[in-house]
Amino acid sequence: xxxxxAPEVEAPAVIEFRSVSKWYGQVIGVxxxxxxxxxxxxxxxxxxxxxxxxxxxxxxxxxxxSQGEVRVLGARPWNNAGLNRHIGLCPEQDAMFEWMTGRSFxxxxxxxxxxxxxxxxxxxxxxLEQVKMTAAADRPVRGYxxxxxxxxxxxxxxxxxxxxxxxxxxxxGTDPVARHELMELVAGLARQGRTILVSSHVLYEVQSLxxxxxxxxxxxxxxxxxxxxxxxLIDAHPHRIVxxxxxxxxxxxxxxxxxxxxxxxxxxxxxxxxxxxxxPDRFYQRLPRLAREADAPIEEIYSDDDSLEAxxxxxxxx
Amino acid sequence: xxxxxxPAPTPARPAAPPDLSNRPSLGALATVLRITIARQLRGKRIxxxxxxxxxxxxxxxxxxxxxxxxxxxxxxxxxxxxxxxxAILPLAALLFASSLVQDDVEEQTLTYFLIRPIPRWAxxxxxxxxxxxxxxxxxxxxxxxxxxxxxxxxxxxxxEALLTExxxxxxxxxxxxxxxxxxxxxxxxFTRRVLVIGVGYILVFEGVVSNIPFLVRYGTILFHTRVxxxxxxxxxxxxxxxxxDEAPAATTSLAALxxxxxxxxxxxxxxxxxxxxxxxxxxGS
Numbered sequence: 146x147x148x149x150x151a152p153e154v155e156a157p158a159v160i161e162f163r164s165v166s167k168w169y170g171q172v173i174g175v176x177x178x179x180x181x182x183x184x185x186x187x188x189x190x191x192x193x194x195x196x197x198x199x200x201x202x203x204x205x206x207x208x209x210x211s212q213g214e215v216r217v218l219g220a221r222p223w224n225n226a227g228l229n230r231h232i233g234l235c236p237e238q239d240a241m242f243e244w245m246t247g248r249s250f251x252x253x254x255x256x257x258x259x260x261x262x263x264x265x266x267x268x269x270x271x272x273l274e275q276v277k278m279t280a281a282a283d284r285p286v287r288g289y290x291x292x293x294x295x296x297x298x299x300x301x302x303x304x305x306x307x308x309x310x311x312x313x314x315x316x317x318g319t320d321p322v323a324r325h326e327l328m329e330l331v332a333g334l335a336r337q338g339r340t341i342l343v344s345s346h347v348l349y350e351v352q353s354l355x356x357x358x359x360x361x362x363x364x365x366x367x368x369x370x371x372x373x374x375x376x377x378l379i380d381a382h383p384h385r386i387v388x389x390x391x392x393x394x395x396x397x398x399x400x401x402x403x404x405x406x407x408x409x410x411x412x413x414x415x416x417x418x419x420x421x422x423x424x425p426d427r428f429y430q431r432l433p434r435l436a437r438e439a440d441a442p443i444e445e446i447y448s449d450d451d452s453l454e455a456x457x458x459x460x461x462x463x
Numbered sequence: 464x465x466x467x468x469x470p471a472p473t474p475a476r477p478a479a480p481p482d483l484s485n486r487p488s489l490g491a492l493a494t495v496l497r498i499t500i501a502r503q504l505r506g507k508r509i510x511x512x513x514x515x516x517x518x519x520x521x522x523x524x525x526x527x528x529x530x531x532x533x534x535x536x537x538x539x540x541x542x543x544x545x546x547x548x549x550a551i552l553p554l555a556a557l558l559f560a561s562s563l564v565q566d567d568v569e570e571q572t573l574t575y576f577l578i579r580p581i582p583r584w585a586x587x588x589x590x591x592x593x594x595x596x597x598x599x600x601x602x603x604x605x606x607x608x609x610x611x612x613x614x615x616x617x618x619x620x621x622x623e624a625l626l627t628e629x630x631x632x633x634x635x636x637x638x639x640x641x642x643x644x645x646x647x648x649x650x651x652x653f654t655r656r657v658l659v660i661g662v663g664y665i666l667v668f669e670g671v672v673s674n675i676p677f678l679v680r681y682g683t684i685l686f687h688t689r690v691x692x693x694x695x696x697x698x699x700x701x702x703x704x705x706x707x708d709e710a711p712a713a714t715t716s717l718a719a720l721x722x723x724x725x726x727x728x729x730x731x732x733x734x735x736x737x738x739x740x741x742x743x744x745x746x747g748s
Contacts, residue, residue, distance in 0.1 A: 220483055226579070227580055229580040231482075254579075259490070
């Protein structure tokens with residue numbers, strides 16, 4: 146994976162952004178972004194305000210690109226009602242028609258999607274089962290918890306059995322059980338041959354769904370490809386390792402002399418120091434000696450770099 | 464693949480081209496209508512509507528109870544052909560049309576319409592239809608009730624005549640409401656200040672200009688509605704400064720109302736199809 150080199154074999158793209166920019170007046174939502182996404186699950190990652198929702202709204206025809214071209218299944222989504230037969234969107238916003246029950250909401254969505262009355266009824270029952278909401282289906286949606294609303298929103302995206310799914314922060318607000326179930330469901334949908342683009346600002350959510358990720362920040366594409374390859378990419382960036390002990394000043398005095406240490410910070414936690422290094426393996430090997438030489442015990446060691454969150458931070462804030 | 468390099472010109476589609484027919488199903492349109500009506504009938508707006516229409520009804524009852532001698536023709540002119548068409552109908556239309564799209568934008572539910580295989584122009588037209596049906600049905604009820612309060616039970620007053628006049632008034636109200644909703648609906652796509660601008664329009668055009676016997680009144684909804692009412696119900700046009708010898712024929716006024724409605728509906732549908740609606744997201748992303 147690379148941010149600069151193309152893979153050797155290009156799979157046919159189901160979703161394609163060609164030099165797409167989107168401005169909101171003076172504000173840039175998406176900045177000259179090119180991207181091709183094939184079948185399976187792809188994670189769209191970025192901090193809040195990165196442009197993820199703008200990308201999804203462009204891909205679902207809710208917004209028109211200011212520049213460039215968006216293609217989904219080979220067609221331009223803007224003002225293309227026919228394309229909506231083939232795509233489903235689970236929007237980020239929590240809104241639904243609050244006076245409806247979950248079941249009536251889904252039946253209405255089925256009808257809006259062009260299903261006949263009976264087909265909409267059957268589809269509603271099917272997707273309620275899929276998202277495990279059958280038991281609460283006849284309660285008004287205004288009384289639903291955040292997790293139940295997420296499940297219902299996902300269900301409406303599935304109601305017409307679309308080939309392409311856009312899921313905007315679908316796991317936000319869900320409990321661990323729901324999260325696991327929704328992840329299983331998304332994985333199952335991908336195994337059926339669907340194309341699924343899942344946005345999130347939390348890396349660990351997406352890493353459970355897919356290894357194929359797209360990183361965006363400030364409307365720009367930062368990186369995309371396999372998350373393991375992204376790990377290689379971050380070796381170009383300093384790793385931050387946190388050490389905790391009773392005499393952090395003694396530790397810091399020793400560490401600043403090490404060639405492979407790029408910086409030492411003393412955070413508010415009075416027992417901690419944060420070390421930046423580009424050679425983490427070597428650093429870890431030398432730590433026991435450090436503890437002896439500084440005559441200062443190290444009680445706790447942990448690295449942000451063990452979490453994908455840190456990978457993300459490195460890449461969006463290079 | 465690269466974020467910076469231009470993408471290779473490989474085919475960007477799966478093996479079979481998808482069916483991209485834009486033709487919406489009748490069921491989908493019926494669902495848009497059902498949701499629109501359900502939304503219109505909920506909330507404070509419907510109560511405000513009833514309050515507005517209850518005013519002439521209450522005035523009619525009070526005048527009939529306390530006015531001596533009671534003149535039903537005077538009450539009818541002032542309320543049925545004055546207050547209701549001149550103020551209450553356009554205000555009611557403004558109330559409902561202003562929220563036609565804005566409610567869905569603010570409540571973030573517009574997405575559920577826009578991501579479906581329904582052309583945007585059809586969504587807009589069905590929404591206008593929904594607002595027109597709700598306001599017309601309620602206006603017909605309140606018009607009939609007010610008419611009954613003015614003339615019902617009087618000596619020599621046949622119930623059949625009241626029913627016939629109620630029917631004519633219902634039709635005329637529906638025509639006027641459809642025209643007003645098409646105007647205010649279009650205005651609502653241009654500006655968030657539709658209520659302020661709409662009230663200004665009602666005061667100046669429908670309130671003042673339509674009553675002045677001058678050419679500009681031909682451009683008002685109220686003038687043509689009154690011409691139709693006067694000709695259809697055989698009224699004397701003096702109360703509205705309308706000289707029947709010079710006033711347009713009923714068909715001309717009908718064509719003017721329908722033409723204006725079609726024009727503003729078309730513009731609204733076009734604008735709804737071509738503009739973006741940014742639904743805010745929780746994190747502003």
